[in-house]
Amino acid sequence: MNRYINLYLLEYSINALLRQKYKNIFITTILTFLIFLLSSMFFITSSIKKELQLSVDSLPEITVQKLISGKHYDIEVKRVDKILQITGVNDAVARVWGYYFFANAGVNFTLVGIEQFEGQYKDSFQSLVDGSEGFDDTKAYIGQGVREIMSRNYYKEYFNFILPDGSFKKIDIGGVFKADTNLESNDVIILSKDNMRSIYGMNEDHATDIVVKVSNHDEIETVAAKIKLLYPDARVITKNDLKVSYENIFDYKSGMFLALFIVSLFTFFIIVYDKASGLSSSERKEIGVLKAIGWSLDDVLKEKFYEGALISVFSYLVGIFMALAFVYIFQAPLLRDIFSGYSELKTAFELPFVFDIQMMVLVFFLSVPIYIAAIIIPSWRAATMDADEVMR
Amino acid sequence: MIKFKNVNKTFKSGRSHTVDALKDIDLSIKEGSVVVLKGASGSGKSSILSLISAISKPTSGEVIVDDKQISKLSDKFSSEYRLNNIGIVFQKYNLVEDITVEQNVILPLIPKNLDSHVVEEKVESVLDMFGIKEYKNSPVKNLSGGEQQRVAIARAYINTPKIIIADEPTANLDEKLSLDFIKIIKDLKGENKTIIIATHDPLFFDLDFVDEYIELKDGCVV
Amino acid sequence: MILSPEILAIYILNFMFLAFALIALYLSLKIYINYDKNSSDTIQYTLERQSYLASTIIKFIFAIKVPLFLFFIFTLDKLSNVLSGAMCGAGVLDATEYGTILISLKILNIYLFAFWLVLNKEDLNQEDKPYIKIKFAFFIGLFVLFLAEILLEYYTFYNFEVDKLVSCCGTLYSASSTSFVSNIFAIDNSIIVSLFYINFSLITFAYVFKSKYVYAISNLTFIVISIVALIMFFGTYIYELPSHHCPFCYLQSDYYYIGYLIYALLFFGTFNGLIVVFKDRFFKLSFISNLLFVVLVSIYVLVYYLKNGVFL
Numbered sequence: 027m028n029r030y031i032n033l034y035l036l037e038y039s040i041n042a043l044l045r046q047k048y049k050n051i052f053i054t055t056i057l058t059f060l061i062f063l064l065s066s067m068f069f070i071t072s073s074i075k076k077e078l079q080l081s082v083d084s085l086p087e088i089t090v091q092k093l094i095s096g097k098h099y100d101i102e103v104k105r106v107d108k109i110l111q112i113t114g115v116n117d118a119v120a121r122v123w124g125y126y127f128f129a130n131a132g133v134n135f136t137l138v139g140i141e142q143f144e145g146q147y148k149d150s151f152q153s154l155v156d157g158s159e160g161f162d163d164t165k166a167y168i169g170q171g172v173r174e175i176m177s178r179n180y181y182k183e184y185f186n187f188i189l190p191d192g193s194f195k196k197i198d199i200g201g202v203f204k205a206d207t208n209l210e211s212n213d214v215i216i217l218s219k220d221n222m223r224s225i226y227g228m229n230e231d232h233a234t235d236i237v238v239k240v241s242n243h244d245e246i247e248t249v250a251a252k253i254k255l256l257y258p259d260a261r262v263i264t265k266n267d268l269k270v271s272y273e274n275i276f277d278y279k280s281g282m283f284l285a286l287f288i289v290s291l292f293t294f295f296i297i298v299y300d301k302a303s304g305l306s307s308s309e310r311k312e313i314g315v316l317k318a319i320g321w322s323l324d325d326v327l328k329e330k331f332y333e334g335a336l337i338s339v340f341s342y343l344v345g346i347f348m349a350l351a352f353v354y355i356f357q358a359p360l361l362r363d364i365f366s367g368y369s370e371l372k373t374a375f376e377l378p379f380v381f382d383i384q385m386m387v388l389v390f391f392l393s394v395p396i397y398i399a400a401i402i403i404p405s406w407r408a409a410t411m412d413a414d415e416v417m418r
Numbered sequence: 419m420i421k422f423k424n425v426n427k428t429f430k431s432g433r434s435h436t437v438d439a440l441k442d443i444d445l446s447i448k449e450g451s452v453v454v455l456k457g458a459s460g461s462g463k464s465s466i467l468s469l470i471s472a473i474s475k476p477t478s479g480e481v482i483v484d485d486k487q488i489s490k491l492s493d494k495f496s497s498e499y500r501l502n503n504i505g506i507v508f509q510k511y512n513l514v515e516d517i518t519v520e521q522n523v524i525l526p527l528i529p530k531n532l533d534s535h536v537v538e539e540k541v542e543s544v545l546d547m548f549g550i551k552e553y554k555n556s557p558v559k560n561l562s563g564g565e566q567q568r569v570a571i572a573r574a575y576i577n578t579p580k581i582i583i584a585d586e587p588t589a590n591l592d593e594k595l596s597l598d599f600i601k602i603i604k605d606l607k608g609e610n611k612t613i614i615i616a617t618h619d620p621l622f623f624d625l626d627f628v629d630e631y632i633e634l635k636d637g638c639v640v
Numbered sequence: 641m642i643l644s645p646e647i648l649a650i651y652i653l654n655f656m657f658l659a660f661a662l663i664a665l666y667l668s669l670k671i672y673i674n675y676d677k678n679s680s681d682t683i684q685y686t687l688e689r690q691s692y693l694a695s696t697i698i699k700f701i702f703a704i705k706v707p708l709f710l711f712f713i714f715t716l717d718k719l720s721n722v723l724s725g726a727m728c729g730a731g732v733l734d735a736t737e738y739g740t741i742l743i744s745l746k747i748l749n750i751y752l753f754a755f756w757l758v759l760n761k762e763d764l765n766q767e768d769k770p771y772i773k774i775k776f777a778f779f780i781g782l783f784v785l786f787l788a789e790i791l792l793e794y795y796t797f798y799n800f801e802v803d804k805l806v807s808c809c810g811t812l813y814s815a816s817s818t819s820f821v822s823n824i825f826a827i828d829n830s831i832i833v834s835l836f837y838i839n840f841s842l843i844t845f846a847y848v849f850k851s852k853y854v855y856a857i858s859n860l861t862f863i864v865i866s867i868v869a870l871i872m873f874f875g876t877y878i879y880e881l882p883s884h885h886c887p888f889c890y891l892q893s894d895y896y897y898i899g900y901l902i903y904a905l906l907f908f909g910t911f912n913g914l915i916v917v918f919k920d921r922f923f924k925l926s927f928i929s930n931l932l933f934v935v936l937v938s939i940y941v942l943v944y945y946l947k948n949g950v951f952l
Contacts, residue, residue, distance in 0.1 A: 318473055320504070
């Protein structure tokens with residue numbers, strides 16, 4: 027009969043595994059742990075990638091910055107008019123934003139300047155302006171992480187910004203600002219453009235950069251090219267460029283992790299090879315008896331591979347399951363900081379659930395074939411043992 | 419049915435020491451006969467048994483069973499031959515103690531990958547035949563010596579092989595159980611099985627249904 | 641070089657394959673040189689045992705290679721998002737001069753490995769092991785090809801640069817390009833299509849009259865003709881665009897991944913067609929597979945005609 031899985035052989039293999047409990051539990055534990063580690067890493071990076079892609083999606087299609095000697099410089103606001111004239115451009119807005127180093131806490135805030143009656147380039151800003159409390163341009167609206175840091179440093183109702191000339195500018199805190207993703211809003215303070223310019227000592231006809239809205243997705247590259255022709259000193263970044271560079275950063279990070287992981291794979295291979303090679307005398311006798319009964323070399327090999335398949339599939343399923351729980355229920359303590367970049371303000375976001383089949387297949391390829399490879403030679407050695415001994 | 423032509427078997431023991439287990443053996447065993455191999459340990463009885471069951475190959479000479487030369491078969495074919503034509507009852511039974519009687523008895527059937535109803539039929543019939551049906555699901559370690567031996571015989575018999583080999587079958591049994599065993603052999607002879615028993619138990623030395631006694635000493639037939 | 645985890649995984653597995661293939665190579669050489677059917681020296685017995693190790697290794701490599709190949713195709717698709725200019729796997733392969741050779745080599749090797757396994761099974765099934773030397777000599781040759789594949793793969797992935805522009809399949813698979821693929825375009829479509837159906841009729845006749853050798857040979861030619869026909873003719877009906885010839889794009893989700901089914905049927909059918917010389921068992925399966933393949937690609941043409949009243 028040619029069924030593909032020999033059920034009786036399967037039963038025998040399961041019993042054989044149980045008869046060598048300690049050895050097999052040891053191997054299964056290591057394999058499960060490796061798979062757990064590997065898949066956790068992939069789950070975390072996929073989730074952070076998704077989180078970032080979501081935040082990139084909310085960004086404008088094109089960002090135009092001015093470069094002088096390769097460094098970022100304030101850009102002239104009047105360039106907006108020329109850009110608006112390009113076909114396909116829906117809107118162009120000059121942005122004023124930057125970082126502010128708060129010495130007491132040793133952290134950087136992100137300051138964003140908006141104008142109440144301008145079309146906002148981000149929906150989250152629009153909802154702040156349209157919201158019930160509206161936007162008071164004398165006040166500051168802060169993200170959750172900022173608020174915590176500020177209150178820890180006794181700034182609850184207002185904040186003192188230090189201007190370039192050393193003097194203080196006191197600005198009252200108007201409320202808490204909430205954006206689409208936590209990653210985005212955590213370290214943000216929203217102010218009026220005028221306040222921003224005074225904090226940075228920036229000229230009225232300059233801005234940090236210009237963002238361009240292009241409604242037709244397929245036209246983005248062409249518009250970007252046109253802007254580049256218009257202003258050769260500008261750096262033009264499209265949303266897609268950002269997505270690609272994020273993809274690359276994470277591929278790079280997970281690539282590095284994998285490169286280190288290779289060491290553990292190699293060690294694992296050796297451990298399994300060694301463990302599988304050491305046959306106890308009862309194991310030897312058993313194989314001898316099987317061959318004496320009429321099992322061929324192929325049959326014994328097949329049995330060994332059934333054992334291998336049982337261990338590896340079991341470990342794979344348990345490892346993935348544990349990783350799912352670790353990453354999405356317990357939010358991956360410790361591990362995720364390695365990937366999100368450790369920073370005081372960046373910790374409070376939740377990892378979104380991502381189910382990537384390709385990743386699971388990748389984890390499979392990095393674990394199961396390695397294990398099976400490690401048992402090839404030991405299994406063959408076992409199968410080619412002489413049955414002669416059994417008769418004496 | 420079984421012929422040995424000029425068979426020699428030497429094997430290495432340790433670095434340079436070689437042992438001549440069998441020297442120039444010529445034998446002929448007819449189908450359906452019961453043959454008892456007599457001789458002290460080390461006289462070559464076990465080697466003859468391994469050669470008949472194609473577990474080992476002669477250093478020179480030929481072993482022919484049913485007009486087929488089994489001495490030079492490749493692994494696949496010699497195992498197939500053994501699986502279908504030979505049933506062995508080992509001296510120490512060599513059962514897997516931690517699994518049940520049924521699971522032990524099934525072992526020779528596993529490589530054949532048969533349908534479950536065929537397997538069940540064979541198991542039932544063989545357990546019935548040797549009177550161990552009630553122990554079907556008990557782990558072998560819970561059984562007595564005599565019961566275990568019957569399991570060993572059942573396992574040897576399940577593929578209904580033409581040749582049954584027993585190596586010192588009564589070495590660990592008391593007289594009563596030894597006589598039980600002898601009775602089983604007699605019944606099996608009735609089914610036209612060729613039975614070869616290697617033993618130095620005197621109980622076998624004067625049996626009426628034994629067709630031939632072959633005595634071995636130092637690897638030669640006396 | 642793009643250090644993506646998929647590429648790293650492929651590197652790791654390739655390294656492992658190479659290590660094991662080297663062991664198999666060593667054993668193959670040993671057996672080829674020393675095996676003597678007539679001697680009953682203990683060495684022969686050792687060689688027999690070692691031949692099992694070699695064949696187990698080869699089986700293992702093949703078993704992982706096939707799903708890995710599919711994974712490779714997926715990776716190419718994923719990389720097309722990162723390499724500028726590439727919109728599908730074709731563009732990714734074009735990033736280096738050996739891309740097309742790499743994938744042809746991979747497919748060839750899968751065929752050859754599968755063939756080795758069939759040869760091995762036949763050899764073991766006969767008492768006198770007629771093919772034992774041949775099969776290991778064959779493996780020695782196969783090893784060279786396999787090594788070439790691994791090195792080429794390493795080279796190809798190593799040379800991927802994110803900012804180097806690559807061509808899309810639109811330029812690759814057109815009459816105006818300078819790649820060697822464009823030579824196919826010189827041939828008139830009607831000739832290609834007729835050859836395709838004639839070849840298939842030959843296959844059918846060979847099947848009906850159970851002529852094994854004719855069947856095998858016609859399958860061999862069918863592989864080549866089908867791929868050409870797919871690029872030149874059938875592909876355009878799947879895309880419903882007369883200029884879209886790419887053989888990779890229909891592996892993507894936009895076309896419901898139909899490419900996988902098409903290629904699976906073609907490869908399965910022709911491979912079994914080739915080994916029919918050894919084993920009749922797959923004669924029927926091979927024919928059905930080939931038949932389904934022809935039906936599937938023809939349906940796209942028919943449906944287009946029925947929907948639009950004209951051919952492209």
